[in-house]
Amino acid sequence: MPHPNDRIAALIGARICHDLISPVGAIGNGLELLELSGQAATPELSLVAASAADASARIRLFRLAFGDAGTGQPVTGHEVVEILSAVHGTGRISVEWQPPGDSPRTAVEAVLLALLCAETALAGSGRITVTCTDGRWRVHAAADRLSPDPALWNMLDGAAPPDRIAPAAVQFLLLPGACAVANMNLAVQHAENELEIRL
Secondary structure: OOOHHHHHHHHHHHHHHHHHHHHHHHHHHHHHHHHHOOOOOOHHHHHHHHHHHHHHHHHHHHHHHHOOOOOOOEEOHHHHHHHHHHHHOOOOEEEEEOOOOOEEHHHHHHHHHHHHHHHHOOOOOEEEEEEEEOOEEEEEEEOOOOOOOHHHHHHHHOOOOOOOOOHHHHHHHHHHHHHHHOOOOOEEEEOOOEEEEEO
16 A cells, blocks of 8 residues: 555645646736737747646646546546647657546556656657556657666665655656555566566
8 A cells, every 4th residue: 555645745746736727827828818919929928838838738747647646537548648748749758648548547647657757767868658458558668778767766676765866756756656556566677778667
């Protein structure tokens, strides 16, 4: 079973995302009103619009990955694809989410945490593919060069966490507990130019 602190972390994540999504959305709405009023598109306004859209997409992603998944509601494949496309659409890491239908929120949380773990090994560029066959999820990452941090990845095999973990790596702490909640069996395989997380 997950540690009680995992539940507290999920509630904190949900609270932060809930409180931030409205003001970030308001920025986007304000920019749309400026456009409708005839305000000329300038590089500055375009930058603000792009940044607001990126922030909104990341908040939605973090809400699913780090928020409270205990409500039991399903998540549509369309919603996940929309979020991942907004986050990674113009970056050097491409993400393909293949499962088309609805999935349990607890499963989506675990898979997104695994995806965030995989991102850390790609050294800024590469491709991640998410599939689900007969209820078994697979997060596959490939790149010309992988740079996984052994101290982090060993945690997914049951090793004790290092003394200090950067905030950008918190998903490694949370993934085993999320898998336990979703009744998933976590397994990791590494190769020279690819890695795979099975859940």
